[in-house]
Structures are given as C-alpha cells and as structure tokens.
Amino acid sequence: MAAGVVGRRGFAEGGAMSGAPDADEPVHNAVPIPDLAPVDAALKSGDPAALKAAVKQFRPADLGRDLSRRPIEEDRAILDAIDDRRGAAMLRAAHPVVAAQLLGQVDAPRTCRLLAFLPTDHEVAILGAMSPDQRARIDSAYAPDEKATIDRLLAYPESAIGRIMTPKIWRCDRSSGESPLRAAARTAGDALDILRMNADDIEVAVNCYVCDGPKLVGVVPLRVLATSDRDTPLDQVMTPDPIAVREDTARSDAADIINTHDFLSLPVVDARGDLIGAVRVDDLLGAALDAAGTGILNQGAVSGKLAGRAPYFLTSLARTVRSRLTWLILLFVAETATGTVLRYFEDELAKVVALSFFVPLLIGTGGNAGSQTVSTVIRALALGDVRTRDVLRVVRREVTAGILLGLLLGVIAFFRALLWGVHSDLAMCVAVTILVVCTWANAVGATIPLAAQRLGIDPTVVSAPLITTLVDASGLFIYFSVAHLMVAGLH
Amino acid sequence: MAAGVVGRRGFAEGGAMSGAPDADEPVHNAVPIPDLAPVDAALKSGDPAALKAAVKQFRPADLGRDLSRRPIEEDRAILDAIDDRRGAAMLRAAHPVVAAQLLGQVDAPRTCRLLAFLPTDHEVAILGAMSPDQRARIDSAYAPDEKATIDRLLAYPESAIGRIMTPKIWRCDRSSGESPLRAAARTAGDALDILRMNADDIEVAVNCYVCDGPKLVGVVPLRVLATSDRDTPLDQVMTPDPIAVREDTARSDAADIINTHDFLSLPVVDARGDLIGAVRVDDLLGAALDAAGTGILNQGAVSGKLAGRAPYFLTSLARTVRSRLTWLILLFVAETATGTVLRYFEDELAKVVALSFFVPLLIGTGGNAGSQTVSTVIRALALGDVRTRDVLRVVRREVTAGILLGLLLGVIAFFRALLWGVHSDLAMCVAVTILVVCTWANAVGATIPLAAQRLGIDPTVVSAPLITTLVDASGLFIYFSVAHLMVAGLH
Incomplete structure (x- = not known):
C-alpha cells in the first residue's frame, strides 16, 4: 500500500487539514501540494536516517514539485535520501532546470542511473537544461545510438514538438518488414504481443501505429486492440492515413490539433x-501550462527567453534584472516621446496649469482601453476565433466598442472634472479627449496583435508593452489639440 | 481512405501550400487550420448538393473549429449538409457556446440525435451554454436517469472538475457486487470483458478503476491489463489507494496533479x-487552454466572466462593452487620485512648468516595473514555484531587483533630462524619483498577487489592472516630494 497512502499521510502529519482525519475513513481527496513539514523538520535536524524516513512518506512527484523552493543543498540532501527509482520519479516532476542543477551536485554514475529511469522526453528536457560541461561528464555513459537519438532531439528548437516527443512508440509493421528491428504484424494479437514483448521500450502505448516500412499508414487505439479478437486484421480496425505532425511543428499547434480532435497521442x-x-x-x-506562463511574462514586458525557464527562486538576480532591463529601457525611451509632446505644448501648460491635472488620467484610460482590446484579440487569436485576415472586421468591431465606451466614460469624466472646479470648457475638452482616445486606443490595440501575428512575431511579446507607450504620446497630442480648439485662452 | 486525406486535400485545393503537392507522395503533415475555401465557395453558390460535396472533403473537427468565424446562417447550412455522426463530431470541436447557438436553429429531434453522439463532458458543456428555453425544448427527450445525471453535472460551478468529468468510466467491482449494475471482477480477463461488453457506455478507458462496492480501491492502466495474462488477479497489478480528486476540485488543481504525476485520467x-x-x-x-485565455483577459482588465466564454465574433457588442466598462470605470475613478495629487502640487507646477514634462514618463516607468513584477509573481504562483507564505522572500527579492533596475534607469533618465535642457537639479530629481518609484512599484507588485492568492482571489483578475493605477498616484506623490527637496525654487 506504500505508493498510494502518501497524499493522505502527508496531510495528517502535516496537520494542514481542518479537523482531524478519521483513521477509519480513507480520504481519497488528493491535494495539489501536500504539506512537507516532516521533510523540513528532518532537514533541520540534520539526521540522515530521519530524512530518509520523512522522504519515504511522500510521493516522489510531490517532493519533486517542491524542489524549486529549496536551497540546492537541501535538494541534494533529499536526493541522497532517496533510492534511484523514486529519485528519478522526483526529478521527473521537478522543473528540468532544477533537475539539471541538482544533478550537477551528483556524481556521473548516479546521474546516469537516475536518467535511465526517465522517459525520453523528460530526459531530453533535463539534458537540454544542463551546461555543456555537465553534459560532457555524462555523455560517455551513453551508448552511441542512444547518444545519437538524444542529440537529434536536443537539436530541435525548444518550442518544437520534436523536443517533447519520444521515439519509443508502439509500432507495427504491416508489410513483411525488411528491417530486423521492426516485427511484421498483421493482427490485433500480433500488435499486443509486440507491446508485451517490448514493454520497456514503448513509452507511448495509447495508440498503436501501423506502418508500411517507415511510412505511417494507420492508427489503432490500444482500447480497440485490447477488446478485439486476436485474429482481427489491423487493416480492419485501424483509422487509415491518420493526422500526424512534422517534428518541427510548434507545440502550440500540436496542442491545438490534439485538443480539436480529442487525441491521446499524436504521431510525429x-x-x-x-x-x-x-x-x-x-x-x-x-507544455501548454508552460506556454501560458511565458505568455503572462510577455504581457508584463519580461523577456521570457531569459527568465522564463528557471523557477522563480532559482533565477539569479542578475538574470532577473537582465530579463527586465531591455524592455524597461526600450519602453522608457519610447515613453520620452510624451515629454517631447508636453514640451511642445509648454506655453499651453503654463497658461492653464489645470490642463496638467488630467494628463495621467487621460493616458491611463487610453492605456487601459488599449490593453483590454489587445487582451481580447490575443485570446481570440490563441483560440483560433480570429485569423489575421479578419483584421478589418476586428478593427471595425473594436472601434465601435471604443466609441461606446468613450461616450460613457466621457460623460463621467465631464462631471468629475466639474466637481474639481475646473471651467466647463476644460471639462468638455477632457470628455471629448476621452472619447477620441478610447476609440484610437481600441483601433491601435486591435491592429498590433494581428500585425504581429502576420509578421510571425508572438503577439503576446510585443502587444501589451507597446500599446500603453504608443497610446500615451499620441493621447497627449490628441488632448492638447482638442484643448487648443475648445479651451478659452488657448486659441 | 476518406477520414484521413482531408488535411492534405484541403490544402491542395485551397492553394495555400507553397509549391504544388505531389499527388504520389502523401503529405502526412496535418495543419492546424486547413483552408476551407471549397466550403466558402459552395456556401456562396447556394447549391445544397455542392455544399454537401464540399463539406464531405473535410474532417468534421476542422469544420467545427471554423464555425465561430461564420454567421449563424452559414453554420446552419453546413449542419444541414452533414449527417448526424459527422455533425456531432463537428459540434464537439466547436466552442460549446457556438454549438448551443447552432442547435438553437435545429429542431428538437435532430438536436437530441446529435447530442446522443457526444461524450458526456461535451454534451454537458453544450447544454450548459443553452438558454433555459432551449433546454426545456429537449429535456423531454431524455430518460429520467439520464436527465438526473446531466442535471447533477450541470449543477457544478464551471471551474469545477465535476463539470468536465464523465460518469461513464471503466469500473470493476472486486467485491461480489450487490448492485446488479456493476459486474464483480477479479482478474484482468474479467476487466477486459467488462470493457468489451460495455464499449458504448465507457468513455474513459485508459485506466480501469477497481472498487469495493462504491469505494475506489485501486487503478490499473489499460496497457497493463492488455498485456497481462487473463488470469492475473487485479489485486496483483493494480496501484492501491490511488490519487483521486473530489468533484468540486478546481480544474487548475486537477491539471496540476495530472501534470505532476503524468496521469492519462484522474478518478473523481x-x-x-x-x-x-x-x-x-x-x-x-x-480547460487549461481556456484558462490561459481567461488569464490573458484578466490581465487586460476585461471581465472574463461575461465575455470570456463566447468566441470573439459571436459576442454581442453590448456584452463586449459591459465586460470592459466595469473595470474601465473603476480604474478611471482610481486614476482620478492622480489629479488630486497634481492639484495638491498646483503651485509647484505653476512655478516650474518643466516638472510636468516628466509626469507620464515617471508613472509609465513605475507602471512598467510593477507589471513586470506582477507577471513574474503570477507565473511563479501558477507554476507552484512560489507559495503565499514565501511573501517576505519574494518582496525582498523584488525590492532588490527594483533598486538595481532603478539605479540603471535613473542614470539614463538623468542624462536624457539634461539633453532636454532642464536644470541639473530637476534632472537629478527625475533620476532619484525613478529609483524610488521602481523600488516601490516592485514592492507593491510583489505583494498584490500574493495577497490576492491568500485572500482566495484569482491574482490575474486584480493584479495587472490595479498595479498601474496604484503606482500612478503614489508615484506622483513621490515625484513632487522629491522635487520639493531637490529642485531650486520649490523649497
């Protein structure tokens, strides 16, 4: 019963549960993050036996999820207290960057033993996060053909499906296979025999891939084979000419396909x-959860490439600063355009000081309206609701929304300005500016993500940071131009 | 070969491929969005036979993905041109809101026939998107126990796992089942027989759930059962006391568990x-892709609840405006605090007009720094790298980063200000303000998402919109306070 009780035991001993659990009533409700207090206590005590006992209480995956929050010495102590099989399961659940850092603390033979327990995609992810030195230390432990496979997978860009695929699939050759590696299989029973005999070498078994030589000709779900008569010919149960993706397909596209078609695995x-x-x-x-995280970073103008990969506490401060500085400087420089506009209207500002009261309010509102549009369009693009060729439809829609929002907000702004005791002509100027700025911000906000997508740039990278900055300077120009027309004493 | 060729044919006829495809060389590279030009042409021609022929060329899922971009009349025509089984597959790939709208155009008997082909979770999603009237029309077609099941699933909140689970699982009762519904099963062969005999009533077959009466006691992957001897006792191959989630578990937590433990299905x-x-x-x-979309909306201050669900072109303008107006007004009102600060410093602004040149620049930079921190912390929270109790560690880290970024940016700002020809004391004041504002924005940006999470509020909902507004007014206050101390003529 060792494998299963852990979530429960972790909770009971951690005391994180409200109300004492009844020992007779098994609690089947697993929790995403069990309380690892016993491990913390054992680490503090410094007693290896106590740590071993504490670590044994938890599922390896739960230990793995927690590694990124600890100093590397503690991670090392935990790995020392765990056997190879459970250690590998722990590394599998950890972030690849954490796993690679941790393996840097371990000697080469144990590293290889731990990696050998991992499925190919996890192994590749961890190797990809290692430094060249670290990899060189363990490369010699690989058989030449294993090394060739790993190198081939590592050569893909990180966003490609090749990086997370496994070559260890359940393959049945329908033809009288010339290659000695591929058994010729013609019936459901043959296919199941292949799966049974190659249990350790097949990492994806939800679907059986039927081939003619190297070419994929059909797919049969395991479920169908498991419930068919052994004599059923594969041709009779397989779906011919199945959807497959090329090795260089983007992960997000593969996720899209698998989500649309409800597949459990996708051939490459x-x-x-x-x-x-x-x-x-x-x-x-x-990968999708990871991509969502990168999208969040991008929207906040943090360069995902530099800081996106390592877990929070394991990213060095220098790396954190670097990942933010580029955008921050870029936006700062772009934002100086607002100063240029304000200097241009220096006389107006000197004449009517009250004009400046509304500057942050107006550009802030423009930025907010633009962000709303950008987010909406980015989401619609991500979900496939909108394509780049819909640009005119989208802009028309967003501009209409901008006019409506601007009218409503303009009315509020007018009365708010009067309450501050400014002249009605200035209040009117603020209201009109709000209307124009909202419309303008929505138009720009609709165009930027679609333009980025068409140019092959990830819309989340450029859109959110750019929109505010773009709308700020142009919004000020609109404001002072309207003021020129409407505010007495500025004509 | 009908089912498989579609992606290829769609491309070839649409002409979207670079270089003509070689007819002898099957292209196995599916594309996320095949070109549906033949369907467009047939729709334009208005000829039902042509439409039927065009529709037949494509996978139903690809047609389904495209429905949200078309007017409802075209969707209706496509559904009329397709048989029930393929129609159901098309609806399955469409957004539930689109499917519900489309079924509103179809008579009750056909609606029921189409729904009957769908797996439970998709059926529930579509029924959940229907209006009460629409549901009432088809409710009578359900058997009472079916209706009870559906109603039970529909009663869960949309974020709960109960809403996307299916009750049609592969269940083997290890005890001598009292209930006539559940067969008693003790060996691998028994389990496979249950799967074979109940093929139509089992929607999740990747894992076999072993029960004692109603209680879950173990899980065996289909893969293990398919390759075991028929006589193998289930007790011998099952993982006892498996991880399960309660029906009211949040989807995101379930995704977290399944991602950590590499499961293919999770019992509820x-x-x-x-x-x-x-x-x-x-x-x-x-669900994860959907949640990422909602996160994007939230970060852009669009209320996900109102507009998050329907595809872009099918959301009415009134709904779009409503989903944005609340936040826009809220932020507008909050932003008026900047006007209050500026009015408070009216004399200073009148004395040194150049002070106002830097207002948008300073608050913009503060907002950008704050957004970067918010995004980083939200991502770290989402990936489990950071927990709420880490708040002090996070704030310390972010403040340090803020000081470093502020120093670097302050130097740039100093020289940029001198280039504009302002006095060195004002330039110095701008530089110091940048340093203080960056530090302050990072501190606030680190605190907000963690505080939201602790209060049980989705951090993406409040953080991004709030941070800029909070930093704007306080940033101005910092600016003028520093100016008071440093700028000649303001003492």
Whole structure:
C-alpha cells in the first residue's frame, strides 16, 4: 500500500487539514501540494536516517514539485535520501532546470542511473537544461545510438514538438518488414504481443501505429486492440492515413490539433514523412501550462527567453534584472516621446496649469482601453476565433466598442472634472479627449496583435508593452489639440 | 481512405501550400487550420448538393473549429449538409457556446440525435451554454436517469472538475457486487470483458478503476491489463489507494496533479469518497487552454466572466462593452487620485512648468516595473514555484531587483533630462524619483498577487489592472516630494 497512502499521510502529519482525519475513513481527496513539514523538520535536524524516513512518506512527484523552493543543498540532501527509482520519479516532476542543477551536485554514475529511469522526453528536457560541461561528464555513459537519438532531439528548437516527443512508440509493421528491428504484424494479437514483448521500450502505448516500412499508414487505439479478437486484421480496425505532425511543428499547434480532435497521442513524422515518434497529450498539457506562463511574462514586458525557464527562486538576480532591463529601457525611451509632446505644448501648460491635472488620467484610460482590446484579440487569436485576415472586421468591431465606451466614460469624466472646479470648457475638452482616445486606443490595440501575428512575431511579446507607450504620446497630442480648439485662452 | 486525406486535400485545393503537392507522395503533415475555401465557395453558390460535396472533403473537427468565424446562417447550412455522426463530431470541436447557438436553429429531434453522439463532458458543456428555453425544448427527450445525471453535472460551478468529468468510466467491482449494475471482477480477463461488453457506455478507458462496492480501491492502466495474462488477479497489478480528486476540485488543481504525476485520467470521488467518474487529460488540456485565455483577459482588465466564454465574433457588442466598462470605470475613478495629487502640487507646477514634462514618463516607468513584477509573481504562483507564505522572500527579492533596475534607469533618465535642457537639479530629481518609484512599484507588485492568492482571489483578475493605477498616484506623490527637496525654487 506504500505508493498510494502518501497524499493522505502527508496531510495528517502535516496537520494542514481542518479537523482531524478519521483513521477509519480513507480520504481519497488528493491535494495539489501536500504539506512537507516532516521533510523540513528532518532537514533541520540534520539526521540522515530521519530524512530518509520523512522522504519515504511522500510521493516522489510531490517532493519533486517542491524542489524549486529549496536551497540546492537541501535538494541534494533529499536526493541522497532517496533510492534511484523514486529519485528519478522526483526529478521527473521537478522543473528540468532544477533537475539539471541538482544533478550537477551528483556524481556521473548516479546521474546516469537516475536518467535511465526517465522517459525520453523528460530526459531530453533535463539534458537540454544542463551546461555543456555537465553534459560532457555524462555523455560517455551513453551508448552511441542512444547518444545519437538524444542529440537529434536536443537539436530541435525548444518550442518544437520534436523536443517533447519520444521515439519509443508502439509500432507495427504491416508489410513483411525488411528491417530486423521492426516485427511484421498483421493482427490485433500480433500488435499486443509486440507491446508485451517490448514493454520497456514503448513509452507511448495509447495508440498503436501501423506502418508500411517507415511510412505511417494507420492508427489503432490500444482500447480497440485490447477488446478485439486476436485474429482481427489491423487493416480492419485501424483509422487509415491518420493526422500526424512534422517534428518541427510548434507545440502550440500540436496542442491545438490534439485538443480539436480529442487525441491521446499524436504521431510525429520527419520531413520525408517517415514515422519517427509520438507525443502524448499529458506532455502537451505540461507544455501548454508552460506556454501560458511565458505568455503572462510577455504581457508584463519580461523577456521570457531569459527568465522564463528557471523557477522563480532559482533565477539569479542578475538574470532577473537582465530579463527586465531591455524592455524597461526600450519602453522608457519610447515613453520620452510624451515629454517631447508636453514640451511642445509648454506655453499651453503654463497658461492653464489645470490642463496638467488630467494628463495621467487621460493616458491611463487610453492605456487601459488599449490593453483590454489587445487582451481580447490575443485570446481570440490563441483560440483560433480570429485569423489575421479578419483584421478589418476586428478593427471595425473594436472601434465601435471604443466609441461606446468613450461616450460613457466621457460623460463621467465631464462631471468629475466639474466637481474639481475646473471651467466647463476644460471639462468638455477632457470628455471629448476621452472619447477620441478610447476609440484610437481600441483601433491601435486591435491592429498590433494581428500585425504581429502576420509578421510571425508572438503577439503576446510585443502587444501589451507597446500599446500603453504608443497610446500615451499620441493621447497627449490628441488632448492638447482638442484643448487648443475648445479651451478659452488657448486659441 | 476518406477520414484521413482531408488535411492534405484541403490544402491542395485551397492553394495555400507553397509549391504544388505531389499527388504520389502523401503529405502526412496535418495543419492546424486547413483552408476551407471549397466550403466558402459552395456556401456562396447556394447549391445544397455542392455544399454537401464540399463539406464531405473535410474532417468534421476542422469544420467545427471554423464555425465561430461564420454567421449563424452559414453554420446552419453546413449542419444541414452533414449527417448526424459527422455533425456531432463537428459540434464537439466547436466552442460549446457556438454549438448551443447552432442547435438553437435545429429542431428538437435532430438536436437530441446529435447530442446522443457526444461524450458526456461535451454534451454537458453544450447544454450548459443553452438558454433555459432551449433546454426545456429537449429535456423531454431524455430518460429520467439520464436527465438526473446531466442535471447533477450541470449543477457544478464551471471551474469545477465535476463539470468536465464523465460518469461513464471503466469500473470493476472486486467485491461480489450487490448492485446488479456493476459486474464483480477479479482478474484482468474479467476487466477486459467488462470493457468489451460495455464499449458504448465507457468513455474513459485508459485506466480501469477497481472498487469495493462504491469505494475506489485501486487503478490499473489499460496497457497493463492488455498485456497481462487473463488470469492475473487485479489485486496483483493494480496501484492501491490511488490519487483521486473530489468533484468540486478546481480544474487548475486537477491539471496540476495530472501534470505532476503524468496521469492519462484522474478518478473523481464525491464527498463520501464514492467513485463517481473520471476526467481525461485531453479534456484538462482544453480547460487549461481556456484558462490561459481567461488569464490573458484578466490581465487586460476585461471581465472574463461575461465575455470570456463566447468566441470573439459571436459576442454581442453590448456584452463586449459591459465586460470592459466595469473595470474601465473603476480604474478611471482610481486614476482620478492622480489629479488630486497634481492639484495638491498646483503651485509647484505653476512655478516650474518643466516638472510636468516628466509626469507620464515617471508613472509609465513605475507602471512598467510593477507589471513586470506582477507577471513574474503570477507565473511563479501558477507554476507552484512560489507559495503565499514565501511573501517576505519574494518582496525582498523584488525590492532588490527594483533598486538595481532603478539605479540603471535613473542614470539614463538623468542624462536624457539634461539633453532636454532642464536644470541639473530637476534632472537629478527625475533620476532619484525613478529609483524610488521602481523600488516601490516592485514592492507593491510583489505583494498584490500574493495577497490576492491568500485572500482566495484569482491574482490575474486584480493584479495587472490595479498595479498601474496604484503606482500612478503614489508615484506622483513621490515625484513632487522629491522635487520639493531637490529642485531650486520649490523649497
């Protein structure tokens, strides 16, 4: 019963549960993050035996999830207290960057033993996060063909499906396979035999891929094979000419396909169309969660490439600063345009000081309206609701929304300004500016993400940071131009 | 070969491919969005036979993905041109709101036939998007126990796992089942027989759930059962006491568990601990992509609840405006605090007009720094790298980063200000303000998401919109306070 009780025991001993758990009533409700207090206590005590006992109480995956929050010495102590199989399961649940850092503390033989327990995609992710030195230390432990496979997978860009696929798939050759590696299989029973005999070498077994030589010709779900008569010919139960993706397909596209078609795994082919592997939906789920995290960073003008990968506490301060500085300087320089506009209207500002009261309010509102539009369009693009060729439809829609929002907000602004005791002509000027700025911000906000997408740039990277800055300077120009027309004493 | 060729044919006829495809060389590279030009042409021609022929060329899922971009009349025509089974597959790939709208155009008998082809979770999603009238029209077609199941699932909040689970799972009762509904099963062969005989009533078959009466006691992957001897006792191959989630668990927590432990399905239990269903990882992938979309909206200060669900072009303008207006007004009112600060320093502004040149620049930079911190912390929270109790560590880290970024940016700001020809004391004042504002913005940006999380509020909802507004007014106050101390003529 060792494998299963952990979530429960962790809770009971951690005391994080409200109300004492009844020992007779098994609590089947797993929690995302069990309380690891016993591990903390054992680490503090410095007693290896106590740590071993504490670590044993938890699922390796729960330990793995927690590694990124600890100093590396504690991670090391935990890894020392755990056997290879459970240690590998722990590393599998940890962020690859954490796992790589931790393995840097361990000697080469143990590193290799731990990696050998991991499925290919996790192994590749961890190797990809290692420094060249670190990799060189363990490279010699790999057999030449294993090394060739790993190197091939590592050569893909990180956003490509090749990076998270596994070549260890369940493959049945329908033809009388010339290659000694591929058994010729014609019936459901043959296919199941292949799966049974190659249990350790097949990492994706939800679907059986039927081939003619190297070419993928069909797919049969395990479920169908498991419930068919052993004599059923594969041709009769397989879906012919299945959807497959090329190795260089973006993860997000693969996630899109798998989500649209409700697949459990997706075959991967190379440029010649030869079947080379598959990706499982749960690995895409991880990738999708990761991508969402990068999207969040991008929207906040943090360069995802530099800081996006390592967990929060393991990113060095220098790296954190670097990942933010570029955008911050860029936006700062762009934002100096507002100063240029204000200097241009220096006389007006000197004549009517009250004009400056509304500057942050107006550009802030413009920025907010623009951000709303940008977010809406980015989401619609991500979900496939909008394509780049819909640009005119989108701009028309957003401009209409901007006019409506601007009218409503303009009325509020007018009365708010009067309450501050400014002249009605200035209040009117503020109201009109709000209307124009909201419309303008929505038009710009609709255009930027679509333009970025068309240019092949990730819309989340450029849109959110750019929109505010763009709208700020142009909003001020609109404001003072309206003021010129409407405010007495400025004509 | 009909099912598989579609992606390829769609491309070839749409002509979107670079270089003509070679007819002899099958292209196995599916594309996320095939070109549906033949369908567009057939719709324009108004010829039902042509439309039927065009629709037949494409995978139903690809047609479904495209429905949200078309007017409802075209969707209706496409549904009329497709048979029930393919129509259901099309609806399955469409957004539930779109599917519900479209079914509103179809008579009740056909609606029921189409829904009957759908797996439970998709059926529930579509029914949940229907108006009460629309549901009433088809309710009578359901058998009472079916209706009870659907009503039960629909009663869950939309973020709960109960909403996307299916009760149609592969369940084997280890005890001599008293209930006539559940077969008693003790061996691998028995379990596979249950799967075979109930093929139509089992929607999740990647794992077999072993029960003692209503209680879940173990789980065996299909893969293990399919490759075991028929006589193998289930007790011998099952993982005992598996991780399960309660029906009211949040989807995001379930995604977290499934991602950590690399499961293909997760059993769902009710409050008493009785097994009531399961959720598949591919449904969680859809939910995760959806949640990422809502996060994007939230960060842009669009209320996800109102507009988040419907696809872009199917959201009415009134709904769009409503989903944005609340935040826009709220932020506008909060932002008026900047006007109060500026009015308070009216004399200073009148004396040194150049002070106002830097207002947008300073508050913009503060907002950008704050957004960067907010995004970083939200991502770290989402990935589990940071917990709420880490608040002090996070604030310390972010403040340090703020000081470093502020120093670097302050130097740039100093020289930029001198270039504009302002006095060195004002330039110095701007530089110092940048340093203080960056530090302050980072401190606030680190605190808000963690505080929101602790209070049980989704950090993406409040953080991004709030941070800029909070930093704007306080940033101005800092600016003028520093100016008071440093700028000649203001003492």
